[in-house]
Amino acid sequence: MAVRERLSGNEAVAYAIRQINPDVMPAFPITPSTEIPQYVANYIANGEIDTEFIPVESEHSSMSAAVGASAAGARTLTATSSCGLALMWEELYVAASNRLPVVLALVNRALSGPININADHSDSMGARDSGWIQIYAESNQEAYDNFLQAYPIAEHKDVMLPVMICQDGFITSHGVENILLVEDELVKEFVGEREPEHYLLNPNETLAVGPYAVSNYYMETKRGQRQAMINARRVILEVAERFRAMTGREYGFFEAYHLEDAEYAIVIIGSAAGTCKAAIDQIRNTTGKKVGLLKIRVFRPFPEEEIAAALAHVKAVAILDRSEMFSATGGPLGAEVRAALYQAKCGAEAVNYLYGLGGRDITVEDFCQVYEKLERIAAEHRITDMYEYIGLRSR
């Protein structure tokens, strides 16, 4: 029987770590992810797990040590947020290009400046091209479930890529919710042991990691990473299916909420999807208008065709980004979803809005207004507020 509990997102991820008992965890504290290494350190201190914790002196060193540990053959993870992820930047690329199945518990937080400790996706969106698989959560339950699926995806022989399990800072990481936990034995069986093929500490062969490879070899490395990302599409769904068989909880590339018959849709990532669902329920119950949601779970690899197919029938779609990319034309999710719609020759009007930067609240009323705008855009076939900020102060 599943265990019913009430946990914060950070507690839920730490609990998953306790159940997995990975080999090595280097970490450096940063709000709002600090609790994760603290909980793990406590599990270790009380003999509940025997993971080796490395209290490194920076996030750059936490990912550097993770690269070393993973290359040595150990199942490795770390946790961070915001500037911590930014400091790891270089190492994210090293982990991915060395095909190391490191898992990173990311608690999304705005990047500086001004310094801000609250949720937005500028940290992970900035790392979207680093070669990491990125999986996002709406709730504590999803953060926990995604974390349990991380190693089976990362360590799959057709993938061998690092995985970032993302949840929204404070909203999810510190908000306490009801949660269903999987029994320890089932987790152990589901996640299994890492069985590295090539590793530094293999007594039967020596291995050299991290070469200097110039123009005659570099491009093939990238093509290999691309293939791994393509393969990850299949593996993510296979792992999700195994997870469903164990828990009954279904996961895919995204969640479609009242999308099948929707005329007006919102595409969003993360915790704000919950607020959007409340707005959908309210609109459908009071007006009967056909509004729906596509909540992205897997952003890397990007499920382009599936998203376009799921939105093929809508009249208008609003893509909501929780991070700026300063292209002066929109946000990263907007750019990729709009490209997907264009490629699929989808006729829906598509508008891109930004919301929630630095933890700015987004309300049910805000979502209702977005759906009203979509109705107007669909009727007039005209977008006048592309790239608008939702909830911006007037002064």
Place this chain on the structure above:
Amino acid sequence: MEAAYNFKEIMNKPERLAPGHRMCAGCGGTIAVRGVLRALHEGDRAVIGNATGCLEVSSFMYPYTAYEDSYIHNAFENAGATLSGVETAYRVLKKRGKIQEDYKFITFGGDGGTYDIGFQSLSGAMERGHDMVYVCYDNGAYMNTGTQRSSATPQFADTTTTPAGKVSNGKVQVRKDLAAIMAEHHIPYVGQTTFTNNFKDLHTKAEKAIYTPGAAFLNILSPCPRGWGYEPSELMNICRTAVDTCYWPLYEVVDGKWILSYEPKTKLPIEEFLRSQRRFRHLFKPENEELIGEFQKEVDKRWEELRTRCS
């Protein structure tokens, strides 16, 4: 632990840095690496780490590696942290019965990767006490990018970012004393060495560093023919004069005890070290005589400080 040093025997050990790498003729760094790896006992396994630099780009060009042991290069500034991850993985995999074999952990970095950009990573790894040796092959500038100054560059050296010119006499600042800083981490073993005579000092210190449990740091003066401007055949003379002028004293700090490894019978004037190097050529202009005097004063001051610490 310490067997009597037999030069011929040591030099005839199988090489763990295979020939075919692309380091320059007359490179001190390569000799330092070979010297350290020779101190590994035959049959003992090791994982070798490496910061980005000349050594890395010349010894592990895909698809060829010059290392007989497992090897990891990660980036420029994180050789300390990277090897601390490898060493921790070793401890946990051993604890969990996934590996049975013993391994030693040695990482190499130039002075750029060690004194400067990788300083924090080194300090963290040493403070945490990982059972590893961090070896700095100190050639006193960023040589891989073309001789830019580092905090290991001696005062007055002509580098590409501190060029000697009409109104400049080269680097303004004196060099950082990294071995002393590492000793202040209170780790079990710190050694400063280079290769002179029969390589005994280098070999003995490398062996101690590798086989002392806990964190160890070795600083090895490793001249660079391109950056310093000398004939490759002058390499050993330069190392010898660095030691005999007391510019580069040989010493070790064992469990906090400072020990001088060598005291020259006659301390040579610093010109003996400076003269054969193009980077100090401007100091020998008649009008710059006092600069050599300043250099000498700094050497004398540090030598006296070291002698006090070792007494």
